[in-house]
Amino acid sequence: MQKKWLVIVNPVAGNSASKKKWPLIYNELLLQKFEVEVIFTEFKNHAVKIVQTSIKQGFTKFICVGGDGTLHSIVNGILSLNPINISEIKIGIIAIGTGNDWIKTYYISKDYKKAIQIIKDGNTIKQDIGKITIAKNNETVYFNNLAGIGFDGYVVNKVHKFKNLGFLAYLTGAIVSLTSYKKATLEITFNNTIIKEKTLMLLIGLCKYSGGGMQLTKNSDPTDGLFDISIIYKIHLFNILGNLSGLFNGNITNHKLVNTYKTAELKIKVLDTIKTYIQADGELVGSDDFSVSILPKAISFIVPK
Known part of the structure; x- marks a missing residue:
């Protein structure tokens, strides 16, 4: 099984705040001893293809760096592929978007250091999907x-x-x-x-x-x-x-x-x-x-x- 986290970064999320903050986020991930592979999205719904390819390569751990739209694409990438190991797949989020609505239900901080700590702690919830x-x-x-x-x-x-x-x-x-x-x-x-x-x-x-x-x-x-x-x-x-x-x-x-x-x-x-x-x-x-x-x-x- 792939031990690395696949980090999907939407550089235009939050009026391009994601691109500006990425060096700080990347340094914090390394500081927290995350093994990561990083891919930047290049067009709308690119994350769908990235996720599908990555799951086929053995990735099961994903970090979304972006907003609600990026997370939406990652979810669609997983479920449209419907992998047999879906129960092993988990998603963390470092939220940088316009609305950042999904994180509010779970009280996930918009502070990237706190968000990374949540991901490191690894507590998961199985959520319904529409x-x-x-x-x-x-x-x-x-x-x-x-x-x-x-x-x-x-x-x-x-x-x-x-x-x-x-x-x-x-x-x-x-x-x-x-x-x-x-x-x-x-x-x-x-x-x-x-x-x-x-x-x-x-x-x-x-x-x-x-x-x-x-x-x-x-x-x-x-x-x-x-x-x-x-x-x-x-x-x-x-x-x-x-x-x-x-x-x-x-x-x-x-x-x-x-x-x-x-x-x-x-x-x-x-x-x-x-x-x-x-x-x-x-x-x-x-x-x-x-x-x-x-x-x-x-x-x-x-x-x-």
């Missing part, structure tokens, strides 16, 4: 944090313009987008329930945080074998501005405009001609009809004790 199947092309996409369709996908499509604002990028994108977004009629099927409504957005959560620290799903537990879904049919700009604290402390999920449920699978049909974006972990992954199912405790992540 599996999206997009009907149009039968494409499969996995997510480890949160997915959605509608307004949040629309915002993700806009957010790149505001990346320099850091965690406020998502909130800024949402406020700017709210007046221009046109709601689509969705048919949402889950737990023997069918909902057909003009819908602002549907959120499908595993972990607690998204959009730069917002808590938009209720009672999230990434190991309970269930998605926490929020359906919002309509919301106005004054509702958002009047509930800013609720977006970040989770109280927004108690608002009368937010409907919350738990389910292990669901199907979504878009009943309009409006192009409706799907996002997974803050990455645009497609549009139109799709289904989602849960893979219980599918991947081991290194988290604090």
Whole structure:
């Protein structure tokens, strides 16, 4: 078995903060006696190919140096390969991104020295993973944090313009987008329930945080074998501005405009001609009809004790 850690560095993560901090991170890894092989990503989703090649070479220990998008690619690289030794594979993260949402659920520090110490301690948790199947092309996409369709996908499509604002990028994108977004009629099927409504957005959560620290799903537990879904049919700009604290402390999920449920699978049909974006972990992954199912405790992540 390969003893080395494969370190996957996204040099453009966090407005290229990853590239600037990498020499310090590398020195700390060596100081902490890590045996590492390092690969820099060169294009979007390059980490998918890197991971698949590395697993075939015997690597089972991965360190992600980047943001939520880089971690998303690593997860997709593992699960799309579906290796027979998946139970031996584990992922640690040194978070340098815009939102850094996934780490917030587990209280992983953004301080690279503390993050490296967590990886060295080696405590793991087996987390549920979401599996999206997009009907149009039968494409499969996995997510480890949160997915959605509608307004949040629309915002993700806009957010790149505001990346320099850091965690406020998502909130800024949402406020700017709210007046221009046109709601689509969705048919949402889950737990023997069918909902057909003009819908602002549907959120499908595993972990607690998204959009730069917002808590938009209720009672999230990434190991309970269930998605926490929020359906919002309509919301106005004054509702958002009047509930800013609720977006970040989770109280927004108690608002009368937010409907919350738990389910292990669901199907979504878009009943309009409006192009409706799907996002997974803050990455645009497609549009139109799709289904989602849960893979219980599918991947081991290194988290604090």
